[in-house]
């Protein structure tokens with residue numbers, strides 16, 4: 058009899074760690090493992106705001122998949138998933154098709170525009186390495202045009218960011234570091250460049266405590282970030298945002314939307330039921346009604362029975378879900394009972410650019426400034442260690458040992 062086939066879709070935090078764990082847990086005779094990803098590299102999504110601002114090299118933020126997975130155990134397919142035919146146990150790719158006995162859907166997020174007209178067409182997005190690199194190059198192009206005299210309109214130097222959630226705040230933090238460097242390089246007065254963050258909610262960084270929010274906002278304002286909080290974006294045009302009831306125009310040469318994410322649309326288009334942008338999975342991480350399909354990472358929600366709210370959806374939970382998903386697949390193959398996912402919250406730290414950051418760790422201990430930044434680096438390196446061992450930490454790690 059042929060071996061059962063496990064197919065993992067997407068090599069983000071969730072898919073990579075699932076494939077890694079499966080290759081460690083299952084004996085070769087127990088199952089075939091295959092991983093499909095758009096590219097031959099895995100990228101560190103939580104570093105993309107740095108790539109977009111130009112404070113981190115794109116290559117530093119990506120890892121060749123074949124360098125960190127055991128390619129004798131995991132078959133790699135570099136291709137794009139087009140559709141999941143779940144009732145036929147097949148996945149349609151751009152250049153072929155694969156069948157499976159067990160499926161892990163870990164295709165990550167895409168931008169949610171909340172129906173704001175023009176965002177899709179006109180705003181840039183921090184979605185992957187290439188879209189982030191495009192933002193970096195676009196910003197630099199605006200500086201080059203201005204300083205060379207091709208474009209003397211000062212608005213073209215402005216950088217407008219929609220959304221003051223985690224990504225938006227981390228991005229403007231990096232811009233606060235990058236813009237002075239660019240000004241120096243292109244001989245442009247720093248005063249001429251505005252970094253403007255627009256947010257409809259009454260505060261920035263929902264979910265963080267008030268003092269942390271105040272700290273972040275003040276730190277960013279001190280470094281030249283302008284906030285327009287409680288300001289609704291009515292429309293995004295080629296020139297910028299139209300905001301508020303009086304339809305004020307804020308113009309900028311660079312417009313970036315960081316306002317929201319939802320599950321990769323392939324999931325909904327393949328007939329999975331979507332609830333608030335994601336699949337509401339069972340506590341063992343399987344899609345309702347499907348014994349052999351797991352949906353993890355940014356494509357799903359898992360309800361926390363205790364609080365009656367979904368667990369946080371982020372890299373931290375994606376990595377932990379991968380552990381539960383791999384254990385549950387192993388259990389299914391061995392006909393053992395499945396576990397329920399339990400999120401072990403280890404804290405959250407947001408970087409604010411340069412050596413500044415803030416957040417909470419462990420039992421809600423608050424950290425600010427350099428100690429928070431050091432913790433952020435430790436969090437980033439811990440993941441590198443999990444996925445690629447000490448070799449990867451040495452190659453890409455952020456903690457400086459000397």
Ligand code: FAD
Nearest residue numbers: 067068069070071095102103137138165354355371372373
């Ligand atoms: P992803 O990391 O998005 O990976 C999905 C993978 O699937 C990618 O490799 C992609 O190439 C591949 N893929 C997509 N479509 C296809 C297709 N059709 N065919 C084949 N392959 C495909 N979370 C935290 O916990 N802490 C943080 O500090 C933090 N900071 C963040 C900063 C930024 C700028 C952003 C954008 C997010 C941040 N997050 C953070 C959230 C976190 O990055 C996500 O929750 C996490 O990436 C989800 O992991 P994932 O594996 O589900 O998806």
